[in-house]
Amino acid sequence: MPPARALHVILCWHMHQPDYRDGHGEYRYPWTYLHACKDYTDMVAHLEENPAARAVFNFVPVLVEQLQDYVEQFAEGRFRDPLLRVLASEDLENLAADVRHYLLEQCFRLDREHMLNPFPGFRRLYELWQFIRQDASEMVDYLSVQYVADLVVWYHLAWTGETVRRQTPLIQELMAKGSGYSWEDRQNLLRCIGDLLAGLLPRYRALVASGRIEISTTPYEHPIAPLLLDFAAARDGEPDxxxxxxxxxxxxxxxxxxxxxxxxxxxxxxxxMPPQGLWPAEGGISAPFVEILAGKGLQWTATGEGILARSLSRSEAGDAPARERHDYLYRPYRLRGEGPWIFFRDDALSDAIGFDYKSWFGHDAVTDFVQRLEAIWRATENQAFPVVSIILDGENAWEYYPYNGYYFLSELYRALANHPHLQLCTFRDFVRDHPEAYAVLPQLAAGSWVYGSFSTWIGDPAKNRAWDLLCSAKKAVDEHLPALAPEQQNRVRKQLALCEGSDWFWWFGDYNPAESVRDFDRLYRAHLRELYRLLGLAAPAELDQPISQGGAPAEAGGTMRRSHHQGD
Structure with missing residues (x-):
C-alpha cells in the first residue's frame, strides 16, 4: 500500500547511441553492442531482481535499430562490425596489418581503473603493449597470435555487465582462465554475446507488459529539435x-x-504500442517544439530544472519574491495549461548519480541519496502530490563505478522501493493517477539540460561550421530530391535525419578529448558525403577537411555533461 503522503520518485534512464554505420552498413565503432553487453543488460536485470521497483527507460529509435541489426548479424553469422569479425575469425594468424593496428587502438579504449586494472590477465596485455608501443609501427607485427586472441577476448569480458558475470558460468570460466584463449573459447564467447543481444529487448518488453517500467522515445536520430526550428533559440540562454x-x-x-x-x-x-511520452534529445526544449509534441498527442515531456527557473522568472515579470527551490521544482507543468505535461529534472540529484557517487561506497551513496529525498519530502509537506524527476544517461556513467555500479544500483532500488515515504513511479502513471497535479506555466524558455542552454551544440566556431555544412547539404536535398524515385527519396530522408543528430555537434570543440573528436568528426563528414552520394552529387571538397581537433581532457571522457559548470 502506498504511503499516505508520498514523494513520488521517477527514475528515467536515457539510452542512446548514434548511428555508427557507414554507407555500406559497416560499423565504424562498436559502442552500441558493447554497451548492450555491459549496461543495457545490467539496467534491465536490476529491475527484474526487484519486482517492487519502477522506472522509465528512454530508448532512442536509432539505438534500437542498431541493436536489432546486431541480432540479425548473429543470426546470419556474418558480421559488419570489425571487432566481432576478429572475435569470430578462426584464422588470426593472417590478420591484415591495419586490422592488428585497429585492435590495439580499440581494445584499450575503456576506463582502465575499473575495466582493466582489476583483471591481471588484461592488465598484463596492456603493460606489454605499453612497453613496445614506442615503436608501434614496427613492433606490432611481433605480437603473437595468442596475444591477439587474448586481447580480443579480454576486451569483451571487460565489457560484460556485472549481472552477466554473476549469472553466466562461461564468463566466470573465461575470466578465471586468464590467458591462452582458444578458438573454442572465442566461439563460446561469441555465442554468449549473441544470446545477450537477442534476449535484451524482449526482457524490456516483458517489464513493460507487467507494468513495471515505461519506455519512452526521442526524435528518431536524436536531433536538437529547437535548433532545427530556429537557430535563434540558442540566444534564449546565451544572448551573445x-x-x-x-x-x-x-x-x-x-x-x-x-x-x-x-x-x-x-x-x-x-x-x-505508442509511447506516452518523449524525452527530447538532451532535454532540448522550446515553446514551438512543445506545441509540435502536443499536436502528436504525447502526454509528457521533460527537461532540466534550469529551464524551469528561467521560465518562471519571465512569467513572474521579475518582481515576484524569490522562492525556494522546493516551492516550484517538484511538480509538473503544462504550457499555458495545455499540451503535454512537462517534468523538470532535479539537476543536483541527477548529477550526483551521473558524476559524484562513482567514488563513494555504494551503501554510503544510497544513504546520502535517500536522505536528500527525505529532505525534499519534508520540504514539500504543503503539496498533495510532490514528484521528483531524476533523469540521466543510463549507460555511460557505470564505466566509472566499481563493478559497473552493481552495488549502488541494487541497493538504490531496494531502498526506494521499500521506503515508507517514497514511491517509485513512472511519468505515465503519475499523469494517469493525478490528473490535476500540474501547474500552469505561462512561458517556456528554450534550452537543454546542459547548462540550461544550447551552447554544447552551437555557438563555437567548429560547431557553427558543422551546421553550415549541414545547411548546404539540406539545400542540395531540397533541390534534387524531387527528381529521385520514391524509394531513393526515403533513403535520402533517412540519411539526412542521421546527419541532423546531436552527437556530431556535441563533440566539436577544443574542450573534448582529441581521440573522440577525431572519430565523430570523421563519421559526421562521412555521413554528409553519403548524403551527397545518394543524391547523385559529388561531395564538396570541404568535407575532406577536419572540422575540429579537440585536445582537452573531459570528465567521463566527454560522454556526459553536468547540468551546471562546476563551481557555479
Whole structure:
C-alpha cells in the first residue's frame, strides 16, 4: 500500500547511441553492442531482481535499430562490425596489418581503473603493449597470435555487465582462465554475446507488459529539435551566442515533424504500442517544439530544472519574491495549461548519480541519496502530490563505478522501493493517477539540460561550421530530391535525419578529448558525403577537411555533461 503522503520518485534512464554505420552498413565503432553487453543488460536485470521497483527507460529509435541489426548479424553469422569479425575469425594468424593496428587502438579504449586494472590477465596485455608501443609501427607485427586472441577476448569480458558475470558460468570460466584463449573459447564467447543481444529487448518488453517500467522515445536520430526550428533559440540562454552563417536550417519545422513521426512509428513497431511520452534529445526544449509534441498527442515531456527557473522568472515579470527551490521544482507543468505535461529534472540529484557517487561506497551513496529525498519530502509537506524527476544517461556513467555500479544500483532500488515515504513511479502513471497535479506555466524558455542552454551544440566556431555544412547539404536535398524515385527519396530522408543528430555537434570543440573528436568528426563528414552520394552529387571538397581537433581532457571522457559548470 502506498504511503499516505508520498514523494513520488521517477527514475528515467536515457539510452542512446548514434548511428555508427557507414554507407555500406559497416560499423565504424562498436559502442552500441558493447554497451548492450555491459549496461543495457545490467539496467534491465536490476529491475527484474526487484519486482517492487519502477522506472522509465528512454530508448532512442536509432539505438534500437542498431541493436536489432546486431541480432540479425548473429543470426546470419556474418558480421559488419570489425571487432566481432576478429572475435569470430578462426584464422588470426593472417590478420591484415591495419586490422592488428585497429585492435590495439580499440581494445584499450575503456576506463582502465575499473575495466582493466582489476583483471591481471588484461592488465598484463596492456603493460606489454605499453612497453613496445614506442615503436608501434614496427613492433606490432611481433605480437603473437595468442596475444591477439587474448586481447580480443579480454576486451569483451571487460565489457560484460556485472549481472552477466554473476549469472553466466562461461564468463566466470573465461575470466578465471586468464590467458591462452582458444578458438573454442572465442566461439563460446561469441555465442554468449549473441544470446545477450537477442534476449535484451524482449526482457524490456516483458517489464513493460507487467507494468513495471515505461519506455519512452526521442526524435528518431536524436536531433536538437529547437535548433532545427530556429537557430535563434540558442540566444534564449546565451544572448551573445554566435550563430552559423546560414540564417536558419532550411525547412526545419518539416524535419522536426519527420523526426518525431518516424520515432513514434518505430516505437509502435518495436514495443507494440505508442509511447506516452518523449524525452527530447538532451532535454532540448522550446515553446514551438512543445506545441509540435502536443499536436502528436504525447502526454509528457521533460527537461532540466534550469529551464524551469528561467521560465518562471519571465512569467513572474521579475518582481515576484524569490522562492525556494522546493516551492516550484517538484511538480509538473503544462504550457499555458495545455499540451503535454512537462517534468523538470532535479539537476543536483541527477548529477550526483551521473558524476559524484562513482567514488563513494555504494551503501554510503544510497544513504546520502535517500536522505536528500527525505529532505525534499519534508520540504514539500504543503503539496498533495510532490514528484521528483531524476533523469540521466543510463549507460555511460557505470564505466566509472566499481563493478559497473552493481552495488549502488541494487541497493538504490531496494531502498526506494521499500521506503515508507517514497514511491517509485513512472511519468505515465503519475499523469494517469493525478490528473490535476500540474501547474500552469505561462512561458517556456528554450534550452537543454546542459547548462540550461544550447551552447554544447552551437555557438563555437567548429560547431557553427558543422551546421553550415549541414545547411548546404539540406539545400542540395531540397533541390534534387524531387527528381529521385520514391524509394531513393526515403533513403535520402533517412540519411539526412542521421546527419541532423546531436552527437556530431556535441563533440566539436577544443574542450573534448582529441581521440573522440577525431572519430565523430570523421563519421559526421562521412555521413554528409553519403548524403551527397545518394543524391547523385559529388561531395564538396570541404568535407575532406577536419572540422575540429579537440585536445582537452573531459570528465567521463566527454560522454556526459553536468547540468551546471562546476563551481557555479
Amino acid at each position: 551566442a554566435q550563430l552559423p552563417n546560414c540564417p536558419a536550417y532550411p525547412g526545419g519545422e518539416a524535419r522536426v515533424h519527420w523526426q518525431v513521426d518516424a520515432a513514434l512509428d518505430r516505437h509502435r513497431q518495436d514495443f507494440g
